Amino acid sequence: MAVLSEEQTMLRDMARDWTSNESPVNAWRKVRDADDGAGFDASVYGEMAQMGWSGIVVPEAYGGSDFGWLSLGLVIEELGKTVTASPLAASALAASAIALGGSDEQKQKWLPGIASGEIVATLAVDEGPRHDPDAIKASVSGGKLSGAKAFVAEGDSAGLFVVAAADGLYLVAGDAAGVSRSRRHLTDFRSHAEVSFDSADADKLAGGGDDLLGKVLDRARVLAAAEMLGMAGQAFETTLAYLKQRVQFGQVLATFQALQHRMANLYSDIELMRSAVEAGLAAIDSGGDTRQAAILAKVKANEVGHLMSREMVQLHGGIGMTDEYDAGFYLKRMRVLEAMWGNTAALRDRFATLNGY
Amino acid sequence: MATLAEPQAGSALDDFRAEVRSFLEANFPPSLKGKGNALASVEGPTRETPEMTAWRKAMGERGWGTPTWPKEYGGGGLSKAEARVLADEMARVGAWNPIGGMGVMMFGPTLLEYGSEEQKREHIPGITMGEVRWCQGYSEPNAGSDLANLQTFAADAGDHYVVNGQKTWTSGGQWADKCFCLVRTDKSDKHKGISFLLIDMTAPGVEVKPIKMISGMSPFCETFFTDVKVPKENLVGQEGQGWTIGKRLLQHERTNLSGGGSRLQMSGPSLADLAKKFVGEEDGKIADRDLRARIAKWEMDWRAFQLTAMRVMAESKAAGGVSEVSSILKTIGTKLGQERSELIIEIEGLQGLGWEGEGYSQEELNNVRAWLFGKATTIYGGSTEVQNNIIAKRILGMLDHQ
Numbered sequence: 001m002a003v004l005s006e007e008q009t010m011l012r013d014m015a016r017d018w019t020s021n022e023s024p025v026n027a028w029r030k031v032r033d034a035d036d037g038a039g040f041d042a043s044v045y046g047e048m049a050q051m052g053w054s055g056i057v058v059p060e061a062y063g064g065s066d067f068g069w070l071s072l073g074l075v076i077e078e079l080g081k082t083v084t085a086s087p088l089a090a091s092a093l094a095a096s097a098i099a100l101g102g103s104d105e106q107k108q109k110w111l112p113g114i115a116s117g118e119i120v121a122t123l124a125v126d127e128g129p130r131h132d133p134d135a136i137k138a139s140v141s142g143g144k145l146s147g148a149k150a151f152v153a154e155g156d157s158a159g160l161f162v163v164a165a166a167d168g169l170y171l172v173a174g175d176a177a178g179v180s181r182s183r184r185h186l187t188d189f190r191s192h193a194e195v196s197f198d199s200a201d202a203d204k205l206a207g208g209g210d211d212l213l214g215k216v217l218d219r220a221r222v223l224a225a226a227e228m229l230g231m232a233g234q235a236f237e238t239t240l241a242y243l244k245q246r247v248q249f250g251q252v253l254a255t256f257q258a259l260q261h262r263m264a265n266l267y268s269d270i271e272l273m274r275s276a277v278e279a280g281l282a283a284i285d286s287g288g289d290t291r292q293a294a295i296l297a298k299v300k301a302n303e304v305g306h307l308m309s310r311e312m313v314q315l316h317g318g319i320g321m322t323d324e325y326d327a328g329f330y331l332k333r334m335r336v337l338e339a340m341w342g343n344t345a346a347l348r349d350r351f352a353t354l355n356g357y
Numbered sequence: 358m359a360t361l362a363e364p365q366a367g368s369a370l371d372d373f374r375a376e377v378r379s380f381l382e383a384n385f386p387p388s389l390k391g392k393g394n395a396l397a398s399v400e401g402p403t404r405e406t407p408e409m410t411a412w413r414k415a416m417g418e419r420g421w422g423t424p425t426w427p428k429e430y431g432g433g434g435l436s437k438a439e440a441r442v443l444a445d446e447m448a449r450v451g452a453w454n455p456i457g458g459m460g461v462m463m464f465g466p467t468l469l470e471y472g473s474e475e476q477k478r479e480h481i482p483g484i485t486m487g488e489v490r491w492c493q494g495y496s497e498p499n500a501g502s503d504l505a506n507l508q509t510f511a512a513d514a515g516d517h518y519v520v521n522g523q524k525t526w527t528s529g530g531q532w533a534d535k536c537f538c539l540v541r542t543d544k545s546d547k548h549k550g551i552s553f554l555l556i557d558m559t560a561p562g563v564e565v566k567p568i569k570m571i572s573g574m575s576p577f578c579e580t581f582f583t584d585v586k587v588p589k590e591n592l593v594g595q596e597g598q599g600w601t602i603g604k605r606l607l608q609h610e611r612t613n614l615s616g617g618g619s620r621l622q623m624s625g626p627s628l629a630d631l632a633k634k635f636v637g638e639e640d641g642k643i644a645d646r647d648l649r650a651r652i653a654k655w656e657m658d659w660r661a662f663q664l665t666a667m668r669v670m671a672e673s674k675a676a677g678g679v680s681e682v683s684s685i686l687k688t689i690g691t692k693l694g695q696e697r698s699e700l701i702i703e704i705e706g707l708q709g710l711g712w713e714g715e716g717y718s719q720e721e722l723n724n725v726r727a728w729l730f731g732k733a734t735t736i737y738g739g740s741t742e743v744q745n746n747i748i749a750k751r752i753l754g755m756l757d758h759q
Contacts (some may be wrong), residue, residue: 001672240753255756260749268685268749275664276657300661348653355656357629357643 002278007081010069011103015078023084031085034188038157039191041086043168048086049117058095062111073226073281080230083329085190087120091225094121094162097216101208106171119236121160123220124149124195131342133213136196138165145202148194151184155193163197164213168243170202188333218294220341222280225301228337229277232270232305235312235330242316266311269304276300284324295347301346308332373439377446384415390451405673413455417486422456423465430477431485459483460491464537467606471594494524494538494580502743505547505600509582511540526737530565530578533558539603542596551599555591572729609736611687617628628652632704655696662689681751684744691734698728710747
């Protein structure tokens with residue numbers, strides 16, 4: 001664990017208490033069973049907003065606390081542990097795009113609502129099943145945006161889209177004429193929607209430099225990695241507890257060296273994952289070049305999260321295969337996050353290119 | 358968030374920085390720039406040039422080779438902040454620490470914690486001056502991973518012990534002046550019968566035989582003790598406390614072997630540059646795309662490991678010393694070192710497998726030796742399997758095998 005300030009420790013502890021008391025995995029199970037398309041419980045997101053979480057990366061002048069990415073990452077990690085569903089990450093990413101690239105008027109118009117949790121906002125970037133920010137075709141002409149975005153997270157309930165077009169990022173209100181959405185039901189049961197824009201009113205984010213989209217995607221990668229860190233850590237703890245109580249061949253499974261060594265390797269892997277994720281969050285807070293730190297965070301999260309979620313099912317044996325048990329939630333959500341914002345192969349390629357080979 | 362230093366502390370540090378700069382200017386010969394810590398190598402005493410000797414003495418007398426050790430025993434007595442300033446300033450001019458070896462990495466920190474006042478006064482200054490070379494008498498032919506099975510026996514003979522037995526894998530034993538040794542003082546209890554004893558390598562009855570390794574080098578020895586008299590004042594801690602002290606020392610060893618210290622720093626050209634040279638490139642990318650992806654994976658794993666080493670060390674320091682987490686650094690650091698060596702061998706093809714003679718650069722030949730020698734890193738200092746046992750049992754609380 002990175003060295004935290006007193007305020008960050010308090011925030012982390014508050015998030016930990018809240019998730020374990022108010023939002024255990026069973027809470028997600030109820031949302032999953034309700035299957036209403038929004039993919040989260042609006043009253044629960046209201047509670048998060050009350051605690052100030054939706055404004056953590058929003059500047060104070062616009063209703064947030066500007067408490068930084070490491071702080072937001074701590075909360076997202078805790079939510080990941082209990083697979084708590086919320087549009088917190090998506091809204092924070094949209095807010096960061098506006099904070100980085102928006103005019104004062106745009107910030108004034110949208111950020112306070114995002115910070116208070118009244119508006120769910122989200123990024124709409126990819127146009128196909130694989131993350132590919134170099135292949136964006138959506139375009140804007142005369143202030144009207146046209147194009148289609150695939151698998152937009154929280155796309156079913158978003159009141160604001162930050163849309164990547166060929167020449168930059170644009171704000172499109174969720175209720176604007178020409179916006180239509182259809183649900184894409186994925187294995188994680190969270191909200192993903194295909195969103196079409198047919199000459200919808202679009203307002204450009206003109207600031208933030210040439211690579212505004214790149215900066216926002218780095219933040220997206222690191223936040224996804226933070227959620228995966230929470231999930232992997234919890235998957236590990238749950239599996240360890242299971243091995244310590246499950247008896248086979250007259251012995252507790254935890255006494256078998258073959259299983260001890262697998263767990264020791266997973267534990268070590270998760271330590272590396274944690275270092276990479278915390279370094280990614282710290283890199284954003286420090287305001288420098290975030291590209292490589294973000295790739296490192298997401299790639300380690302992809303690799304270790306992938307392995308840990310598989311091992312969780314395997315080491316639980318038959319019970320891990322049942323819907324009644326929680327292991328499946330971690331496996332199914334992990335793969336969605338793994339595919340979002342760059343899979344391992346794509347990010348390795350990008351890392352090599354950034355390093356000149 | 359980083360706390361800003363108090364203005365006073367800041368200006369005191371600035372004064373210290375100026376002091377370091379003038380010391381380096383007066384004492385570090387530019388001709389030694391970037392030569393690395395040749396004097397601390399366990400692969401044998403390099404011939405010390407007069408310049409190197411002068412540099413070692415200058416640093417030793419100032420205590421700055423062991424900057425944070427207490428001043429009264431010859432250390433630098435520096436705060437962590439001052440030690441960082443010293444390291445920064447040395448790096449700035451390409452200066453290196455001439456004081457090192459097992460005395461600095463393992464034995465010194467352990468003796469500072471467990472030794473008597475007399476022992477510290479007797480042994481620490483030789484280490485801080487880089488004048489006394491220490492070796493480690495732990496492993497025996499039947500006590501490797503099962504170290505507590507060691508049989509070398511120290512019989513009580515009144516004011517001294519009489520030691521008989523054999524140690525193996527004694528790194529640098531042929532060049533060492535002294536040996537910190539685990540010996541059995543009681544045959545009735547596997548763990549509580551072990552004591553931590555300091556043995557003079559020149560004492561009558563000590564015999565050393567180098568072992569030739571697959572790399573062609575002989576950095577390890579067999580060490581035989583035949584009726585070696587060891588004065589009782591050379592017992593560290595209490596009789597029977599050796600296992601506790603010995604384990605503590607192993608934590609220091611792991612931390613240093615992991616690459617979190619300086620020994621496994623990856624030097625030389627990057628894997629990517631090497632691959633471009635031997636495999637070629639297309640559009641600025643390494644021509645072999647599979648190799649390129651594996652290099653990228655290695656580079657990212659290495660960065661994640663370095664971040665972890667920094668994080669774990671900061672956490673252990675805050676918690677008051679090294680911890681069992683050093684086992685993680687050891688297993689991962691050594692694995693990554695081996696993976697890098699294997700990638701280099703793969704990249705260079707048969708040119709990277711030369712043993713000797715014409716047609717190979719010194720660097721290519723060094724890589725071959727390093728690749729072979731590196732296979733020891735996951736075996737010595739507690740094998741990867743033993744580290745995994747430690748992680749499982751002591752960190753994860755998985756129970757002992759019944």
